[in-house]
Amino acid sequence: MRSSRLLWSTVGLSGLLATFLFIFGFIAGAKNILFPPLSGLQAAPNQPAANENIFQGTKIQMVALGDSLSKGTGDDTGRGYVGDLREMIASTSGKPTYIIGNLAINGYTSSQLLHDLETNKGLVNTLGKADLITVTIGGNDLFHLGEDVVDASVINKRMPTALQNVKQILTEIRKMNQHAVILYVGLYNPFQDLPNSSQIALAIEKWNDSIFNTVSQNPHMVFIPTYDLFSFQFMQFLYSDHFHPNQEGYNRIAARILQVLEPELPKKGGVTQ
Template identity: 45%
Template sequence: MFSTRFLWRTVGLAAFLSTLICVFGFVYAINQIMYPKLAANNNLTIPGEVVKPKESPFASKDKIQIVALGDSLTAGTGDLSGRGYVGQTKEKLEQQLGKPVYILNNFAIPGFRTYDVLKDMDAKKDIGASLSQADLILLTIGGNDLFEGGQGVLSTTGDEGFNPKGAEERMPEALQRLEQILDRVAKQNPTAIIAYVGLYHPFLDMDPKREGILTVQKWNTAAFEIAHRYPNIVVVPTSDLFELNLGKYLYTDHFHPNQDGYERIAERIVQIVK
């Protein structure tokens, strides 16, 4: 009799203690949810805390000077307003930063390939002098190396389709020259932001197998790998801007952007560098 009564008391006490533990755990959990404590890691953000945004690289400057070089895209071919992506980048930076932005020099020449830029940098001493004064350096090059300005990229079999073979064959040497260009520009001005504008595929509508997309992707991936070696070089992707809207954003020559196409490039540049 005694052992049975003792057993029931023991069971009852255990049940009572278990209930207390459950209630305490429930109250503690609710308290942690409603009133969370600061985590030991000071890098974590407290809910409701205002995180100070990263300061713009141009924040300490009274004015911003742009120097541009490269091919017809940097020259603005296809933009009937004459501004191109360089002029539109200037305007957008002025609006968003609230300070004067100047185009110190634009050395771009339509038709230039990678070897032309290298020769020009050797021949014209003012290019180096201008680069050294820049806060932002804009560059497009490589499209004419791969696509030959729109010449020689179509199939020779008469089906009018895009033939990526020639572009693939020209790519290795052109990438070596691109590396030389970026290295020289970065050494000329190690503090300026250097924005290399990546390539897009202007003949996608004549490329039903979409082989040219892979060619352009290989080029852009290699450009990213080169740029990654330099802390002040960024690659500005553009392929996605045109892929689904060739007719809307290309000029009538089917190669260069039109005014709206250049604006999209300028918007992407400003998003990255401001």
């Protein structure tokens, strides 16, 4: 009888100990899920903190890089989205806003821009002064406009190399300027009137998603979507070449960029929210 009570006491004690260990393990696990260690959430060395505002100076300086979209080809006023954006930022912030360099070149590919960034030491000085850097690149890699047919299979074949180039381009820009906001302006679809437009659309979506995944891993680096801006009545916003935006199209791109930047910009007569 005494041994039986001893046995049940031992079983009860073991059960109580198991229950305690289960509760302790559950609490520890929940803590790790709800309050993860900070080490994995900190900004990388030499990177701006995600909540650091960089438009605190007395002026805002812009640099544009890339291809004909940053150059403003198709806008009869010559401003393009870069010029329109400068005016919008100055009006919103009340600060003098300058384009200290529009270094975009018509027809440029990602390999050409990457080569410039790796070899042209003069770019370091210009890019290093910028508060805001905008980039359009990749369209000439993918769309092979010198050919008669825009083929989705060719776009997909060229995409991996171009994506790797763009990733390296963004890395090189960040090396030259560790505080600026870097904006990559996404691709739209100017080929909606072609028979294979749906296949082309999927390829462009794949490109934009890949670039978004790259930039979203870096503080103060932002992907600017433009695809939807040209989704309806797209010819209304294209130049006569049926590829580049016209004045209204560029203005829509600039307005989209301002929409993204506005929470970060100081307000006239006030402070940044």
